[in-house]
Amino acid sequence: xxxxxxxxxxxxxxxxxxxxxxxxxxxxxxxxxxxxxxxxxxxxxxxxxxxxxxxxxxxxxxxxxxxxxxxxxxxxxxxxxxxxxxxxxxxxxxxxxxxxxxxxxxxxxxxxxxxxxxxxxxxxxxxxxxxxxxxxxxxxxxxxxxxxxxxxxxxxxxxxxxxxxxxxxxxxxxxxxxxxxxxxxxxxxxxxx
Numbered sequence: 001x002x003x004x005x006x007x008x009x010x011x012x013x014x015x016x017x018x019x020x021x022x023x024x025x026x027x028x029x030x031x032x033x034x035x036x037x038x039x040x041x042x043x044x045x046x047x048x049x050x051x052x053x054x055x056x057x058x059x060x061x062x063x064x065x066x067x068x069x070x071x072x073x074x075x076x077x078x079x080x081x082x083x084x085x086x087x088x089x090x091x092x093x094x095x096x097x098x099x100x101x102x103x104x105x106x107x108x109x110x111x112x113x114x115x116x117x118x119x120x121x122x123x124x125x126x127x128x129x130x131x132x133x134x135x136x137x138x139x140x141x142x143x144x145x146x147x148x149x150x151x152x153x154x155x156x157x158x159x160x161x162x163x164x165x166x167x168x169x170x171x172x173x174x175x176x177x178x179x180x181x182x183x184x185x186x187x188x189x190x191x192x193x
Contacts, residue, residue: 050086052183094131107146
């Protein structure tokens with residue numbers, strides 16, 4: 001679709017507390033040639049990166065477990081989520097960002113990651129593009145406990161599962177985070193483990 005199908009974009013800032021939430025009003029050119037005025041809310045939290053850490057020898061993956069208030073508010077009884085390591089890019093490029101997040105969240109110092117794809121995670125309301133990576137780890141790469149950055153109020157538990165167990169958790173619904181599901185599926189389809 002061309003940008004010529006959108007005109008008269010008006011933005012109204014609704015919130016700039018954590019990230020920015022805007023009401024966007026615009027005219028959209030429909031297929032029948034008529035213009036229609038639409039209004040949507042768009043949440044801009046920046047772009048991010050996520051990584052599946054895997055060990056080919058042990059056939060294991062390193063994931064994180066942490067409390068997520070939006071899931072708690074939407075029926076996740078304890079609010080805990082099992083996820084791949086991930087973070088917001090801020091000023092970093094995706095690869096540098098994810099290496100920094102790996103160290104902060106898991107305590108592993110990884111020097112090489114491979115980008116496998118990128119995706120809009122919730123295109124109806126969030127601007128974020130998420131860059132997906134895989135990265136091999138070995139036990140000797142663990143240089144700290146991980147757990148996140150205390151100034152960012154992160155309380156992250158580092159968990160290691162066999163790939164088989166993690167995939168079973170995906171199938172049973174114990175793992176319900178989209179980025180984690182996507183990377184575990186990628187690993188399964190591409191015979192990473």
